[in-house]
Amino acid sequence: MSRLLEVNQLRVQIETQHGTVQAVRGISFHLDEQETLAIVGESGSGKSISVKSIMGLLPKNGKIVEGSILLEGKDLAKYSERQMQSVRGSDISMIFQDPMTSLNPTMIIGKQIVEVLKEHRRDMTKAQMKERALELISLVGISNPEARFDQYPHQLSGGMRQRVVIAVALACDPRILIADEPTTALDVTIQAQILDLMRDLQKKIKTSIIIITHNLGVVANIADRVAVMYGGQLVETADVRDLFYETAHPYTKGLLASIPKASDKGSDLTAIPGTPPDLMEPPKGCPFAARCTKTMEVCRQYPPKDMLCRGTHRARCWLLDERAKALRE
């Protein structure tokens, strides 16, 4: 069976005045039908650049230098900009962190949904498009769609705007919805509503979701599988329960440990010392070596290979090598 989406050995570079940023350094992952994959990781670790390459939305100075992005077997990495235009919005849609920047402030929201339909659904009549737009507005949980159709984004609350962004993204029944920090700019009570909505919609319209987030609570809430990024690489991928309960990589362990727990009250939090590596000059060995509590000589010299832990659980760490068994814990 071929996978819905399969990313293989993807490598992305960004040229800047000061040198080349190795933003994504050989990542591989897949996404199955109706699955939700969460990507987590430190700021600057390459999460947004990874999904932007899938969308063909890399900045002008950015380039895929290696690897493939297979959507049902077709390699998007080889697509021209024109081919990508027909993929975006119809096969794959993306929503961004700040709902205000993804909406046009000068256009009523109904029209913004209709515009997407005009681009991808030439078979629809004007009336059908309007009807579909109204249906989408109510699908994302906004009441009184007729009245809302004619409103401008600034007349809506932040949470409602993000619902509209989702409606626009879902207009053409995409196979894959990519959400880059969709709730980071929202309050927790609104975040809970949006997560609920995404879960609900996934069941109703059977899309697959890739969600990028910093928040491990959000991961636990919505993800089926999780990919952890660090220094431009995927350091661990696992089912959500394995990631939380059978954590394999020292960075993931550190991340989970730094969340305050009731038992931490009155004592220090378990912080990860130091800062993430500079992707202009990534370290030659393990990217986490400078901050890891388990660093060995080999870690600084050679990049660890992607190793299988159990089932589909993978991690990139020398501790998983047979020869390091005794050092694991």
Add this chain to the structure above:
Amino acid sequence: MMSAEKKPLLEVKHLKKYFPVGKNQTLKAVRDISLNLYKGETLGLVGESGCGKSTFGRTVIQLYEPTEGTIIYEGREINNSLSKAERHEFTRKMQMIFQDPYASLNPRMKVMDIIAEGMDAHGVYKGQERKKKVIELLETVGLSEEHANRFPHEFSGGQRQRVGIARALAVDPEFIICDEPISALDVSIQAQVINLLKELQKKRDLTYLFIAHDLSMVKHISDRIGVMYLGSMVELTDSETLFDDPVHPYTQALLSAIPIPDPDVEKSRNRIMLEGSLPDPIRLSEGCLFAGRCPYAEDLCRKNTPEMKEVRPGHFAACHKAK
């Protein structure tokens, strides 16, 4: 815990801060808040964005002139009758750390001068003494001497926040308002900054007002927590009680909305889902401000504004039905 007979370091009484907006309209960013802060304690302040947390902090620290109400620090009321020197002394004792470590540091100044700015204004140290003090402060916050001659853009977010903390500490303050000091940082770096703040508090007997929207961090660092909604304080109690036994319906909804980083717990939880979003703060009706979203609202709530009352010793809530 803070005992009742202890004298407060800071007393805020009926504080109001209104902003004029548009034509003849006012935005009541802070509506009648009273509270005490005791020496050495951390009071957390939580609530949704726009509920007035920053405005409250900025008014307390005299960055904004209060519309009404009094602020008493160590028994002295801070108002216009103070001499210039007394006012100066207050601004030294109270410092603020800001949310955005990027925006709050002058990009054209070297870290040395950023940190020394307050010392210079208060004329505390000069020359070699000044340099020595800056290096000492850098070390206190986990940076080092070689960082002194760098510019803010050469630092990571966590490091910039450390510079902001060093700047606040430079004038030996007693009371620091931390306005979302970790919101812009990665989870792994957040823990570093929180540990640093706690360590400094112990060493220097500092008092904190800690504003944040990440409730798990607030719970960790705070002795007591206040919950704000649309400019009002709706619940105030010690942090364990707030999490274990919240009595205000808004607090209950807020706590239930936080996603818990544990998939098994998260999947079996029952959430209180709030309908709608915050009403427009300019057009607010009479009665309880939460009535439009509250699952328990009744006629009384829409007519009368609930006052803050002590439901249990040290546990305050503003709800007609809170028991």
